[in-house]
Amino acid sequence: MLTKRIIPCLDIKDGRTVKGVNFVNIRDAGDPVELGATYARQGADELVFLDISATNEERKTFASLVKDIARHINIPFTVGGGISSVADVAPLLEAGADKVSINSAAVRNPQLIDELSRAFGAQCIVLAIDARKIDNQWTVHTHGGKKPTDKKLFSWAKEGQERGAGEILFTSMDHDGTKHGFAIDPLSKLNALLQIPVIASGGAGNKEHFIDAFVLGKADAALAASIFHFGEVKIPELKSFLDEKNIVIRP
Amino acid sequence: MKLVIIKYNAGNIQSVSFALERLGVDFAITDNAEEIRKADKVIFPGVGEASTTMHYLRDHKLDQVITALKQPVLGICLGMQLMCTFSEENNTECLGIFGETVKRFIPQGDLKVPHMGWNNLTLSDSWIDRSVDHQYAYFVHSFYVPVNAHTSATTEYIAPFSAAMHKDNFYAVQFHPEKSAETGERVLKSFLAL
Numbered sequence: 001m002l003t004k005r006i007i008p009c010l011d012i013k014d015g016r017t018v019k020g021v022n023f024v025n026i027r028d029a030g031d032p033v034e035l036g037a038t039y040a041r042q043g044a045d046e047l048v049f050l051d052i053s054a055t056n057e058e059r060k061t062f063a064s065l066v067k068d069i070a071r072h073i074n075i076p077f078t079v080g081g082g083i084s085s086v087a088d089v090a091p092l093l094e095a096g097a098d099k100v101s102i103n104s105a106a107v108r109n110p111q112l113i114d115e116l117s118r119a120f121g122a123q124c125i126v127l128a129i130d131a132r133k134i135d136n137q138w139t140v141h142t143h144g145g146k147k148p149t150d151k152k153l154f155s156w157a158k159e160g161q162e163r164g165a166g167e168i169l170f171t172s173m174d175h176d177g178t179k180h181g182f183a184i185d186p187l188s189k190l191n192a193l194l195q196i197p198v199i200a201s202g203g204a205g206n207k208e209h210f211i212d213a214f215v216l217g218k219a220d221a222a223l224a225a226s227i228f229h230f231g232e233v234k235i236p237e238l239k240s241f242l243d244e245k246n247i248v249i250r251p
Numbered sequence: 252m253k254l255v256i257i258k259y260n261a262g263n264i265q266s267v268s269f270a271l272e273r274l275g276v277d278f279a280i281t282d283n284a285e286e287i288r289k290a291d292k293v294i295f296p297g298v299g300e301a302s303t304t305m306h307y308l309r310d311h312k313l314d315q316v317i318t319a320l321k322q323p324v325l326g327i328c329l330g331m332q333l334m335c336t337f338s339e340e341n342n343t344e345c346l347g348i349f350g351e352t353v354k355r356f357i358p359q360g361d362l363k364v365p366h367m368g369w370n371n372l373t374l375s376d377s378w379i380d381r382s383v384d385h386q387y388a389y390f391v392h393s394f395y396v397p398v399n400a401h402t403s404a405t406t407e408y409i410a411p412f413s414a415a416m417h418k419d420n421f422y423a424v425q426f427h428p429e430k431s432a433e434t435g436e437r438v439l440k441s442f443l444a445l
Binding site: 001002003005040045067070071072074075076093094095096098120121122123124166167195196197218220221250251 | 262265266269270272273298299300358361362363364365366367368369370371387389391392393407408427429430431432433435436
C-alpha cells in the first residue's frame with residue numbers, strides 16, 4: 001500500500017541551514033547535505049530544502065547546493081524559494097531535484113503553474129500555499145506568510161490543481177510555530193476537494209499530531225522542521241509510533 | 252564491466268548517475284550507437300511524456316539501437332513503459348520489447364493520480380535480490396503496466412501492476428531505484444550483478 005510520508009523541511013540561507021539544529025552524531029548541522037543525509041538514514045520519506053536567501057548572490061549558492069544534495073541523498077527531495085519562471089526551474093531539476101515548490105510567484109502570476117506543469121510535468125510541481133484565517137476565511141498570504149492577498153485557500157488550491165500542480169503544500173500560518181498541532185479542519189476540506197496529494201505543514205509539536213493530520217486531516221504527507229531539528233520528535237520513533245497506530249508507513 | 256546510461260531527453264539521468272556514483276560504479280552517459288552496442292550493460296532511464304520521448308528516440312535512431320541490444324538492459328520508470336508495445340499516454344507506439352499496453356490509472360476514492368510516494372514490492376522473479384521482497388520503493392507515475400507473464404515484482408495501487416519486469420536480456424522497474432534509499436540500491440546492485 002502507498003504509505004503516508006514524513007517530510008523534514010530545511011531552511012537554507014547562503015548555502016547553510018538556518019534554524020538552529022540540535023543533533024547528536026552530526027558533525028556540522030549547518031551543512032544541509034549532511035543534515036539531509038542524516039534524515040534520509042533515519043527514514044525520512046522525502047526532504048524539502050527551502051531557500052530563504054534575500055539576495056540573488058545568495059541564491060546562486062543554492063543552485064550548486066542542489067547538485068551536492070542530489071549527489072549524496074538517496075531519497076526524493078523538493079527545492080523551493082524565489083522560483084518565478086521556467087528558466088529558474090530547469091537548472092534545479094537538471095541538478096537532480098525531484099520537485100520544485102512555488103508560492104508567491106504563482107499568486108502573482110497563476111499562469112506560471114500551467115507553464116511549469118507543461119514544461120516539466122505535474123508530478124514535479126508543488127504549489128505551496130501559506131494561509132491564515134481572517135474573518136473566518138482562510139486567506140492566502142505571500143512573502144513568507146507576511147502579506148495577505150485576495151485569494152482564498154480552497155479556491156486557490158483547486159485552481160492550482162486545475163492549472164497543473166501535482167501536489168499542494170498547505171501551511172497554516174496560524175499554527176506554524178505553535179507546536180499545538182496541524183490545522184485539521186482545512187486539511188480535511190482540502191483533501192475532500194482535491195484529487196492531488198496534500199502535504200500538511202505548520203504546527204507539529206508531538207507524535208500524536210501526525211496521527212491527527214493523517215487520520216482526521218486525511219493528509220498524504222506531513223512536513224515539519226524544528227521538532228525534527230531539535231530532536232523533540234525523532235523520525236524512527238515517530239514511524240514506529242505511527243505503525244503501532246495502524247498508519248501505513250515505510251518502516 | 253562497461254556500463255552505459257543512454258543519453259536522451261530523460262529527466263532523471265543526473266539522479267541515476269549520482270546513484271551509480273554512490274555505488275562506486277564506473278559508467279558513461281552516451282547517445283552514441285556504437286558505444287551503447289559495445290557496453291556490457293545498459294541503463295535506459297526515463298522521466299517525461301511517452302510520445303515526445305518516443306519521437307526523440309526515433310529521430311535519433313535510438314529505438315532501433317535499444318531493441319537490438321543483446322546485453323542486459325535496465326529500463327527505469329518511463330524507460331520501462333517505453334519498452335512495451337503501446338502506451339495510452341497520448342496513444343503512443345512504443346518499442347515493443349514487452350508485448351503489453353501501458354494503461355492510465357483511473358483515480359478511485361481516496362486513491363489519487365499520479366501514484367506518488369513509497370509503496371511495497373512483492374517479488375516473483377529472482378533477478379532482484381530476495382531482501383527487497385516486501386520493501387518499499389519510490390514511485391511517481393500516472394500510467395502503469397498490468398501484471399503479465401513477464402512481471403518480476405508486483406505493487407498494488409488502484410489495481411495490482413508490474414513494479415518490475417524481465418524478458419530475455421531486458422529488465423525494467425517502474426519505481427525509481429535511484430531515489431529508493433537502500434532498497435533502490437539493492438535493485439541496482441541486482442542488475443549490476445547479472
